[in-house]
Structures are given as C-alpha cells and as structure tokens.
Amino acid sequence: MDALHTDLYQLTMAAGYFHRGMTSRVATCELFVRRLPRHRRFLVAMGLDRVVRYLEGLRFTDEQIAYLGAIPALADAMTPAFADYLRGFRFHGDVWAVPEGTVVFPNEPLLRVTAPLIEAQLIETFALSAINHATAVASKAARVVLAAGDAGVMEFGTRRTHPEAALDAARAAYAVGCVGTSNVEAGMRFGIPVLGTAAHMWTMAHPTEEAAFEGYVAVFPSAATLLIDTYDTLVGAARAAAIARDRLKGVRLDSGDLGALSVAVRKILDDAGCASAKIVASGDLNEHRIAELRRAGAPIDLYGVGTDLVTSIDAPSLGGVYKLVEIGGG
Incomplete structure (x- = not known):
C-alpha cells in the first residue's frame, strides 16, 4: 500500500542500511513543527489515522520492486537479497502520537516512531505528507x-x-x-x-x-x-x-x-x-x-x-520535520 509514495532518497538510504549491515539497529524519530506559520497561534494535529493505515498495509509488490531496479540511482543496490527484503517488508515498530484533534505548539512531538532503522527511515516522507497536510487544514x-x-x-x-x-x-x-x-x-x-x-x-x-x-x-x-x-x-x-x-x-x-x-x-x-x-x-x-x-x-x-x-490559503504549507532523536547499537 502506497509503498512508492515516497522520496527516492528514503529508498537509497534503506538500501544503504541493508548492504552495510545496519538493519538490526533501532532508531527513534520524532515528527514536530519547528515554528508556527504566520497567522497561526496554535495548530490542531491531524493525519495520524492515515499514517497508521499506511503502516499497517505497507508492502512492496513484485511490479514495484522491478521498477525500483530500473531506477539508475538504485540499480547497483537492487540485488536479489535486497529485493527479497523488500518483498517481505512489514513495519514492526512502535508508534506514539498525540490524539487527533489535539492543540499543539512548536517543537512538541506530534508523532514518535521507534523501529528498526530501515523502517523508521522509509516512512518519513509519507508521515510528513499526511500529517503536514491534514494538520494545516484542521x-x-x-x-x-x-x-x-x-x-x-x-x-x-x-x-x-x-x-x-x-x-x-x-x-x-x-x-x-x-x-x-x-x-x-x-x-x-x-x-x-x-x-x-x-x-x-x-x-x-x-x-x-x-x-x-x-x-x-x-x-x-x-x-x-x-x-x-x-x-x-x-x-x-x-x-x-x-x-x-x-x-x-x-x-x-x-x-x-x-x-x-x-x-x-x-x-x-x-x-x-x-x-x-x-x-x-x-x-x-x-x-x-x-x-x-x-x-x-x-x-x-x-x-x-x-x-x-x-487550501489553508494564508498558511498553505506546514514545515513539519521528522528527525532522528535516538539510535541504538547493532
């Protein structure tokens, strides 16, 4: 579900972690807004439901894996072993979030993910897209x-x-x-x-x-x-x-x-x-x-x-970010 609704660099990073033997490392990332947009004194957090549904259904199909192998920036890393990893990919991490509809302020985590490093990396773009948009509109x-x-x-x-x-x-x-x-x-x-x-x-x-x-x-x-x-x-x-x-x-x-x-x-x-x-x-x-x-x-x-x-016309984009805050060994 929506596996390719992401930026290319999430996949190149995932491939890099895989080939460098970093798949067992556990990372914690937080999604937050550094500053309020102009004309805003608060935000209302939304989009969590969309992110949870994405995580529950995140899969790579054979067609998608074949397409990734044809992207020049990924071609070297799309070995049979990495293709097999993507084919069996499931999200195994833990997610914490404020309830949807919660009033939030700058530098306050809306979402926290603790997961194997590849999994924490791969979901960044979709999580930001879903939460930035829904929170801006809400x-x-x-x-x-x-x-x-x-x-x-x-x-x-x-x-x-x-x-x-x-x-x-x-x-x-x-x-x-x-x-x-x-x-x-x-x-x-x-x-x-x-x-x-x-x-x-x-x-x-x-x-x-x-x-x-x-x-x-x-x-x-x-x-x-x-x-x-x-x-x-x-x-x-x-x-x-x-x-x-x-x-x-x-x-x-x-x-x-x-x-x-x-x-x-x-x-x-x-x-x-x-x-x-x-x-x-x-x-x-x-x-x-x-x-x-x-x-x-x-x-x-x-x-x-x-x-x-x-369109949240006076603040049409929300500068939410997703940052690594802790990483374990491995």
Missing part, C-alpha cells in the same frame, strides 16, 4: 469554526483542491467542528454528514426562477434549500417563500453584500411565515469575513467555506 478549519460561534460551518472546498486531498480536508474539517461536507465520498468513507443546496445551473436551465424553485421542491420536498441569488436575491427570497412555504428548509446566498442581504432576506422569510427557514451563506468566506458578519449581526445560520479552508 488548523485553518478550527479558526473558521471558532469565528462562526454558534453558527454552523460546512466544508465546501472539494473543487478547489486535488481529489484525494479533498477527502483528507473534509475529514480534518469535520474533526475540528465543521457540521458536514459537500464531498460525497468523504461522507461514505468517514461517516461525515453530507450537505448541499442547489446550483445556479439548475435555475438557469429552467425558463424562469419560479419554475426552477417549483421543480426543486417537487423533487426534494423534505430537503428544499433554495439558491436565491441567480438573478435578484430579494426577489428570489420572496419567490422561494411563496413557492416552498412550510417546506422551505433554507435559502443560500452566494454573492453580494452578505450582511445586508441576510438581514433583508430574514425579514422577507419571517414575514412570509418561513421563520424556521435557515439562511446559508457562501462565496469566498474565511474566518475574518465570518467574524465581520457576526459582529455586524448578520442573521446567518450556516456558512459554506471552501477555497480558503481546504
């Missing part, structure tokens, strides 16, 4: 959730990152308090509530906004959250209330002055007898914009946050 998502207060935050960022990264991002965001994700695969894989509304294309594909709303409510009578800003947001709010009535679960605002519009839309919905309908806001949101809206008293019940959250 730390950003935690800031967004804190800013939202008692309003919910939905993770909406799948389209703004790589498909596999989107799954890790959805899991990290949910772990720190997001109420759900738009990513259906993440919902099935991790048991995360899957949430969503409607597309502008749906409205534009109908001859009128009224027809679009009527069609949506007909198909989804118990889950009608209508997107009302395709044309005129306030007119859309009135139409949504008139058409869906007591079946209206909510409306979504995706553009414009979200603060002013949410106030006006709330009044339209309340006056129409749709006081229970929620207002969902989305569109380039982050913790700072959400804090501004809340300070202004915007009556927004749910925030959909995508790009800034899944």
